[in-house]
Amino acid sequence: MQGLAPRLPDPHRQGRRRKPTTSSTPTSRSRTDGRPGAPGGHPPRVIQVTHLTRRYHDLLAVDDISLHVEQGEVLGFLGPNGAGKSTTIKILTGFLPATSGQARVAGFDVASESLEVRRQIGYLPENVALPPDARVDEYLDYRGRLKGIAASERGKRRDEVLEAAGLVPMRRRILSQLSRGYRQRVGLADALLGNPNVLFLDEPTGGLDPAQREDVLELIAALRGQRTVMLSSHVLSEIEGVCSRVAIIKEGRIVAQGSPSELEESAGxxxxxxxxxxxxxxxxxxxxxxxxxxxxxxxxxxxxxxxxxxxxxxxxxxxxxxxxxxxxxxxxxxxxxxxxxxxxxxxx
Known part of the structure; x- marks a missing residue:
């Protein structure tokens, strides 16, 4: 007999919740980067990283990097495996402290205002951890409660992200029965659920077949101009058409950054x-x-x-x-x- 998937834990018992979010548009509590009137017509810098360093004992994983991402941009954060991409993103999302330097996301300091940063962002980690026995829509309902989305808005937001991520046909599917491509879609839907101003996507196409990669990249491309996105990858050819600008990292250091055309023109x-x-x-x-x-x-x-x-x-x-x-x-x-x-x- 086919019954309901096991009930997920009640988020009301997981600690104090954040203030409910009722808007269906991106959260607007972010601060600007302090550039009055965006001189020169440039949008505000939503992500600002200055001399950021992370050391693990004798290993320098992130070495004095500086970069920025403007509002509505998709930044491709590129580098080979082990270059420091995931470490940087974990610092920017508040999961890992920096050894030195400063980072601000949506105007908030990631070290001293970590909770405010987390309210502004959506995060898709490289490996999406999902409860195996829950159904897709039940899981997103649960995540909506954890994110503090008001009950009156939760169903609407769930349906919106199901549609955006191409998950409507899979909404009653048990998560353990999904392919890796659809699991990535669930992770992206979760990242979008709280209407974040900023998205951090860590190797979102990793392990996907060509058709799945194309689908995920199309979803990301549709976000340009609507969200500020920092997208990490070690495969440039996959994301070249998605990104407004790229930053290339090697052995923990930024070795180049700019728009694709700027890099091509300067490199010759x-x-x-x-x-x-x-x-x-x-x-x-x-x-x-x-x-x-x-x-x-x-x-x-x-x-x-x-x-x-x-x-x-x-x-x-x-x-x-x-x-x-x-x-x-x-x-x-x-x-x-x-x-x-x-x-x-x-x-x-």
């Missing part, structure tokens, strides 16, 4: 340039070889690409070719893809 291809002439390309190839370079034909056959020792060598090369009487019509430094930049920065 380490002195690689594409050159074309008005007319046949053979004289160009000969002139480049005379200068000790190794010209490589471009894929379209229109010219050559060459690798310079330094980016700064480009103007001198161009001047030399023109002075040699070559009609250069195209001389362009080449850019690297964000994936190439990520690999170059994080490869040991």
């Amino acid at each position: 291809r380490r002195g690689e340039v594409r050159i074309e002439l008005d007319g046949p390309r053979e004289p160009l190839g000969a002139a480049l070889r005379e200068r000790g370079l190794e010209p490589q034909p471009t894929s379209d056959g229109a010219g050559f690409s060459v690798q310079l020792a330094e980016d700064s060598d480009g103007p001198a090369l161009l001047a030399g070719l023109v002075n040699a009487g070559l009609a250069v019509r195209h001389f362009q430094p080449l850019t690297r893809s964000l994936q190439q930049i990520f690999l170059d920065l994080t490869r040991s």
Whole structure:
């Protein structure tokens, strides 16, 4: 006989509850970052990290990092396994103290105002721990009570996040019967349940098959502009299209941050340039070889690409070719893809 799943513990007996939340829009108790009027038209900084450090005895897990996330942004926090991503997120969500430095979330200090920070955020950990015998909707009801959502609003919020996470067909499914992809969806629905201003998502696509990853990433992409999101991953190609900006961490240190286009523009291809002439390309190839370079034909056959020792060598090369009487019509430094930049920065 199919009965109800076992009753979850009563949250009223789990300690004092936070003040009920009745609004169906993101919580608005957050403070600004102190930048009056958001000078230059920039939105306020919802996450502000300054010289944050975390040490485990002799291991420096997070090494003097500084970053920020503006309102409505999705920040991709990228790095290889063990780089310090999860440690940083645990500090920002109040689960782990920093050794030194300061972090503020929604205007509140994560060390001295931890409870206020937790009221502002939703958190999806790397491994979602769910009670095996509860049903999806029962679990979200229970989590709503723990989050202090008023009884009159709880059912509405549950149904909203079930819809947002694509869980409506699974609402009566027992949690232990769900695939890993649907378990991640339940974790995301839980993170959204309290209408948080800020979401921290730690490796949300870990262990998912390609179709499940795409579904979860679509859910996250839909949050851009509505929530401030910090999303950690070690697979850049999965989240490149989701993030407004990226911060790359290696061995506990931030090695690059900015929008994808900014990183690509600033990184270039380490002195690689594409050159074309008005007319046949053979004289160009000969002139480049005379200068000790190794010209490589471009894929379209229109010219050559060459690798310079330094980016700064480009103007001198161009001047030399023109002075040699070559009609250069195209001389362009080449850019690297964000994936190439990520690999170059994080490869040991």
